[in-house]
Amino acid sequence: MEKQSVSEYSTIEQRQPSLKIHSSDNVLVALKDLPEGIIINNNGNSILLADPIPAKHKFFTDDMKAGDDVIMYGVLVGKVQQAVKKGQLMTTVNTKHAAANYSYRAANYQWEAPDVSRFTNKTFRGYKRKDGRVGTANYWLFIPTVFCENRNLDVIKEAMWNELGYAVTDRYKQFTRQLFAAYRAGENIDSIQLNPSETNASDRFFKNVDGIKFLNHAGGCGGTRQDASTLSALLASYADHPNVGGVTVLSLGCQHLQVNNFLNDLKHRNPGFDKPLFVFEQQAIQSEEELVTEAIRQTFKGLVEINQQKREEVPLHHLCIGVKCGGSDGFSGISANPAIGHTSDLLVALGGKVLLAEFPELCGAEQELIDRCPNEEAANKFIQLMKSYDQQAQLVGSGFHMNPSPGNIKDGLITDAIKSTGAARKAGTSPVVSVLDYTEPAILPGLSLVCTPGNDVEATTGKAASGATLILFTTGLGTPTGNPVAPTIKLATNSPLAKRMSDIIDIDTGPIISGEKTIQQMGEEILEFCIAVASGELIPKAVQLAQDDFIPWKRGVSL
Template sequence: MKHLVAQIHPHDNVLVALTDLPIGTPVPWKDGLITTIQAIPAKHKVAPQAFEPGDLVHMYGVLVGKVRERIPLGGLLTTSNIQHATDSFDQTSGVHRQSWPVPDVTKWQERTFMGFHRADGRVGTANYWLVIPLVFCENRNIQVLEAALVDDLGYGRKKSYQPQTQELIALMQAGKTVEEILATDLHSAENSRQKPRLFPNVDGVRFLQHEGGCGGIRQDAQTLCGLLAGYITHPNVAGATVLSLGCQNAQVSMLQDEINKRSPQFYKPLYILEQQKIGTEEALISTALRQTFAGLMQANAQHRQPAPLSKLTIGLECGGSDGFSGISANPAVGHVSDMLVALGGSVILAEFPELCGVEQELVDRSVDQPTAERFSSLMKAYGESAVAVGSGFDMNPSPGNIRDGLITDAMKSAGAARKGGSSPVVAVLDYPELVTKPGLNLLCTPGNDVESTTAEVGSGANVVLFTTGLGTPTGNPIAPVVKISSNTALAQRMPDIIDLNTGTVIDGEETIEQAGERILDYVIRVASGEEVAAVRHGQTDFIPWKRGVSL
């Protein structure tokens, strides 16, 4: 039997509605009943006691808000009657004093995935060639190269809506009225024909356009080069073509230095072209085409081979979160995180604005004092920079988050942090540093899901687990992004972008541990080449973070 409400942690003093609760609904709670005095939408919070102004609200065992105005028993918590609040944290209490319940991974220890083994010992879950601009001035040339390469090499695959436009034109020419056109059911969009891949062992050519490389501050150029170096040296990448104008802040030497930081014995084919030295557009494009084609011939010589699960580095991400994310999808992903750490793999928990309120837990899970202090320092600096421009972590929840039950940043953060499971924090990285240690790594990024996903992959994630309660098509150019729904309604409404549904936990059909094992099994298939929805749709979002305030 499905329950009506859930208490996430024994110390919580609010309940989560697991289904819509109309006004007057009797809700069994402990030894009695709570009668709702307002309609409580699913995912929102119901008061199991009367709250007075100044009272503290706890969820996930941590402080998530303070009461603004009286909330009666059976009432609804809203942005009007509670406000964001968190506990302070002590950065000196680290050195991993919390115990870690290591999961039993016996049945996974002999499992492997089929990946691309690189000379530096890392293993890719895909095999891409990159074409990258060092500065936004080269974006048009990147577009020209994409038009010249993609279709003829067999990588063109887009759903075409052009026949629907032609259908509408025909209706207008036939004299149909506006009302008749609005009422017309158009034929389904057509999938464009895809030629056979000329290079069957190359998953694609990815063209990373961006708006950086010049202007702004010099640190922006350095950070961008670090991110691009993370992609070039990534195990999912066979090699790259880089277009430089020549006069920009992001110089070729800066990129090469960042590559050497990440891969001192850099071994991949890398072609760098500078337009101001080469001359005409035709000379630049022709040279880039020739070199890229030669690089693809080299990349195609690589094949998938078995690799242990310890070679996986999984990025943990959420976007379009809802009031169920923290009790289904995120803890299920947290179980995957713990299993992978137990198997010797690496995981990346990012989105620092969405760790607000759970800092003490992460400090206490740090393996040593320097790790705890670095996390505390980065969190405080990020928070202070937001306040300095008139913002703050409390402004993080989006209208969609609030509409679906995440009404304070601390509430959102406490649920988001569950993606990181319970293993020790082995390292804290500042954007765009590279993951070098197995275990749970914290990476300083914004809460913006595309900026954060872009960063996690740049730091080495070869698969990303992306939880969502509202639905988002986000993908990445080189790493598969597995979209995990927190609720069954979303999975049924948007099946074209959702890969897995953990609404089964809410529906009482599956435990968190069972959902986590199902996710890990799917990750192994994806790491071996099975396509996720974002790849099928050609969703290749790439947004570098300029180190201004981004929540």
């Protein structure tokens, strides 16, 4: 097999109206709104546009008949449903999802690693744990074993966040007070403005504790015992996360997920677990007041302890980055996703870890990933996870082909295979070193595939469970998603989005579309940004806004 490195295209010429991603593609991507009737020249092929083509959408390069294959990214992504003309807009009417069959084959995959000389001697300032892992943050974590304890977590959160300097919603409280005061005074409340957002890190009492996090959830009881078992493994993985310095557990007492189940899962995951850990069971305590006050008291002592930990310089191979896309658009697969794909390749070449999840969004990219697996065992594990997942979806009348959302389709992702093959570009081109089921930890350096849903929060929740200490999250439509323990960096696929939603976007990859930057240049810039975040020098918008989204997956059908 030929050596694989960067994508076939890496630079878009400025003012180029459209892009052919792979030489074998029979569709082009419009890089800007293109009017009907103009001629697009592509490598000697003159294409008269039969329709207006909105930016991000695709048009056909040849006349095609019903049943013909639609090729994009060099792979099958759909079937033509009716005769189409050269230059016609691809729609959900004339094109339906299709993907090639896949199986294990001895591919002898060869990889050409990128030049990493720029980063060879670079380090980041992280929190070294006794087991050798390194955190990019130092959080205290509150875990409920059952949803019955969510209210107590909310009470504790309100108290500790406000008093210890971690609250991020004070300005909204001030805004509400101003509205009330203006209303009582008979003034026009429309003149009241929200104060600018400001980070409050300087107000924190514990300078070396980056946050106090709370894993509110809807599980632990009332579902199946299998649900409780999966949740227990998930919560144990978060307690053991390198970014977590200490843990407080609240339990009711009678729920399916017993404290001993959680502690056994934690010991199984890490026999040497030695972080401060406090457990409180409400039905064994005299009152709710005692539960809350003692949880706060003991946690305060724990915060004093983990505040003694300080950041230290460590090599970049200690980074573990999860790559994710959500609210994707027709530019995701040609700007932000391949850019962080290059970042992924750089980190793998440096000895770090990269996690690619979202199995419903790998439909159509399976064979390439299988060919990159290290052996038949890993390949077959991936195949089994993919097929059993898709079969579950089909049993309830769905399937991977129903993954694209209305927003995805509106912005040019007509079939799941188009969305998925663009999504898979986040993983770059390095070999796959392991295939992990949900909550399995990433042990080996390199690229690992992690079985999670495509759902934004369920996927980020799963990446952190496998050990991601940072998450790179690309979006073309704008997605306000983060994670409690893995700082999440948000990348816009296009510059208009980056400007419109600057409050949630950290990095604009739109310059790739305009031709101002190459994929490689942007990928290197992204890695530099990751290093700054991992060192605590930059705080991503998702962290500033406390976008601590956490949704456990019950292993049911979730696309």
